[in-house]
Amino acid sequence: MGEPRWLDVEEQKAWRAWLYSAQLLLDRLDRDLTRRTGISHAYYEILVALSEASERMMRMSELADRCLSSRSRLSHAVSRLEERGWVRRQVCEEDGRGQLAVLTDEGFAALESAAPIHVEGVRRELFDQLSPEQVEAMRNVGETLLGHLDPSRLP
Amino acid sequence: MGEPRWLDVEEQKAWRAWLYSAQLLLDRLDRDLTRRTGISHAYYEILVALSEASERMMRMSELADRCLSSRSRLSHAVSRLEERGWVRRQVCEEDGRGQLAVLTDEGFAALESAAPIHVEGVRRELFDQLSPEQVEAMRNVGETLLGHLDPSRLP
DNA sequence: TCAGCATAGTTGAGCGCTTGACTATTCCCT
DNA sequence: AGGGAATAGTCAAGCGCTCAACTATGCTGA
Numbered sequence: 001m002g003e004p005r006w007l008d009v010e011e012q013k014a015w016r017a018w019l020y021s022a023q024l025l026l027d028r029l030d031r032d033l034t035r036r037t038g039i040s041h042a043y044y045e046i047l048v049a050l051s052e053a054s055e056r057m058m059r060m061s062e063l064a065d066r067c068l069s070s071r072s073r074l075s076h077a078v079s080r081l082e083e084r085g086w087v088r089r090q091v092c093e094e095d096g097r098g099q100l101a102v103l104t105d106e107g108f109a110a111l112e113s114a115a116p117i118h119v120e121g122v123r124r125e126l127f128d129q130l131s132p133e134q135v136e137a138m139r140n141v142g143e144t145l146l147g148h149l150d151p152s153r154l155p
Numbered sequence: 156m157g158e159p160r161w162l163d164v165e166e167q168k169a170w171r172a173w174l175y176s177a178q179l180l181l182d183r184l185d186r187d188l189t190r191r192t193g194i195s196h197a198y199y200e201i202l203v204a205l206s207e208a209s210e211r212m213m214r215m216s217e218l219a220d221r222c223l224s225s226r227s228r229l230s231h232a233v234s235r236l237e238e239r240g241w242v243r244r245q246v247c248e249e250d251g252r253g254q255l256a257v258l259t260d261e262g263f264a265a266l267e268s269a270a271p272i273h274v275e276g277v278r279r280e281l282f283d284q285l286s287p288e289q290v291e292a293m294r295n296v297g298e299t300l301l302g303h304l305d306p307s308r309l310p
Numbered sequence: 311t312c313a314g315c316a317t318a319g320t321t322g323a324g325c326g327c328t329t330g331a332c333t334a335t336t337c338c339c340t
Numbered sequence: 341a342g343g344g345a346a347t348a349g350t351c352a353a354g355c356g357c358t359c360a361a362c363t364a365t366g367c368t369g370a
Contacts, residue, residue, distance in 0.1 A: 004271035005278055013310055014290050015277060017297030022177040023223050024304040042326090060349065068178050073327060075350055080326085097335045097348040116159035122170060123160055129303045130296065135169050137292035141285065142172030148284045149179040155168055197356090215319060228357060230320055235356085252318040252365045 029121050037114040042067070044118060046077060047086065047111040050103035057102040059092065086110055184276050192269040197222070199273060201232060202241065202266040205258035212257040214247065241265055 007015060030041040039047070049066045050056050058066070064074040078101050081087040086107030092098030103111075127135065146153050162170060185196040194202070204221045205211050213221070219229040233256050236242040241262030247253030258266075282290065301308055 004274050006274055007277065007282075010294075011282060011290070014294035014297070015281070016310075017294050017301055018281075020223065020308055021297040021300035021304060022181065025300060026177065027223075028304065040326095061347090068175065068182070070328075071349065072329080072351085076326070079350095092348095095336075095348080099349065119159050119161055122162065125303070126170070126173075126300070127162075127166060129300055134292075134296050134299060135166070137289075138296045139165075139169035139172050141289050141293045141296070142169070142176040144289060145176035145180060145281070145284055146172055148280070149176060149183065153175055155171075195356090216317090225358075226319065227321085227359080231356070234320090247318090250318080250366075254319065 025125055028125055029118075032121050033114065033118055036117050037110075039110065039114050041118075042069070043077060043081065044111070044114060046074070046081065046101075047103065047107055047114075050087065050101060051108060051111055053103075055102075056108065057090070057100045060099045060101055063101055081107065084110075180280055183280055184273075187276050188269065188273055191272050192265075194265065194269050196273075197224070198232060198236065199266070199269060201229070201236065201256075202258065202262060202269075205242065205256060206263060206266055208258075210257075211263065212245070212255045215254045215256055218256055236262065239265075 026041075033044060034040045045067045046063065046069075049063055050058055060074060060078070061071055063069075063078075064071050067074065069077070078087055078089065082089065084106075086104055088102050088104055090100045090102050092100050130138065143154060181196075188199060189195045200222045201218065201224075204218055205213055215229060215233070216226060218224075218233075219226050222229065224232070233242055233244065237244065239262075241259055243257050243259055245255040245257050247255050285293065298309060
């Protein structure tokens with residue numbers, strides 16, 4: 001093992017600033033969206049992914065990947081979205097094991113009404129707080145980390 | 156309301172890079188720590204806060220604030236840490252309504268054995284991936300957001 | 311002084327997630 | 341062709357969180 005490479009004081013400050021700001025921002029956006037639309041951020045992401053897919057349908061596992069979700073979690077989530085009438089399941093023609101999640105018109109309408117709330121939240125809590133240089137730096141750091149954590153997700 | 160201020164393409168990319176990297180990083184650190192030590196990141200934070208407090212004890216609400224936790228959540232968490240013998244509750248002398256959470260020696264030992272795992276994770280997934288300039292930028296952005304989200308948490 | 315309000319913390323119900331086991335289907339290799 | 345491994349998705353049990361209700365204590369002002 002060897003002696004752990006402890007963080008020095010400056011690293012501690014950088015880590016804490018990142019950690020707290022990330023947790024607070026994710027939490028605030030999620031709470032605000034949930035309170036005002038009844039749609040959590042996780043469910044919002046599912047609706048967005050489906051709305052952008054061709055014919056508004058996606059394979060379950062593809063959707064899970066896109067939403068940073070386990071298959072089990074997505075399966076539960078889609079069941080709940082089905083209960084709301086926003087998504088329906090459909091067997092996949094090409095692969096008998098597969099299921100397609102399909103966004104319904106009601107689901108699309110729900111997404112359309114939530115989208116302005118969501119985007120205003122991201123603006124208010126994030127972009128309005130940062131200079132253009134800071135936005136660029138945030139993107140740069142984010143993409144570098146993404147290259148390490150999950151390169152396939154880079155643009 | 157007015158027309159929402161939609162994100163342009165560059166803003167979308169910056170937002171997605173931040174969001175995915177934050178979610179993936181938090182998730183990976185938490186899973187790694189939990190798998191290797193049996194202590195989730197949230198519980199680790201509680202133990203750290205107590206270990207740094209004078210006499211290794213803190214008021215429940217102070218501890219909740221420090222850990223970005225609701226009081227209810229902290230109360231449940233402390234109950235579970237009590238079952239492990241890592242924390243105990245103690246009535247507060249100055250305020251009969253209050254409770255003190257006290258870190259036990261067993262709790263301190265658990266923290267000591269988890270700390271190297273945690274810090275290696277933060278190094279490996281975060282600091283080792285970034286240049287000094289990127290670390291500085293990350294801190295700068297984090298502190299700016301923190302100033303908006305919760306100024307009291309700024310250094 | 312004590313009624314009314316504020317604060318500290320706990321609790322229970324219910325929800326969503328994780329883990330791991332399970333079924334069903336497809337792929338692959340001989 | 342057929343058996344075994346891989347893949348897709350679901351499900352049940354259990355854990356941790358949220359929300360709202362609740363108890364208990366402290367504070368404040370007429």
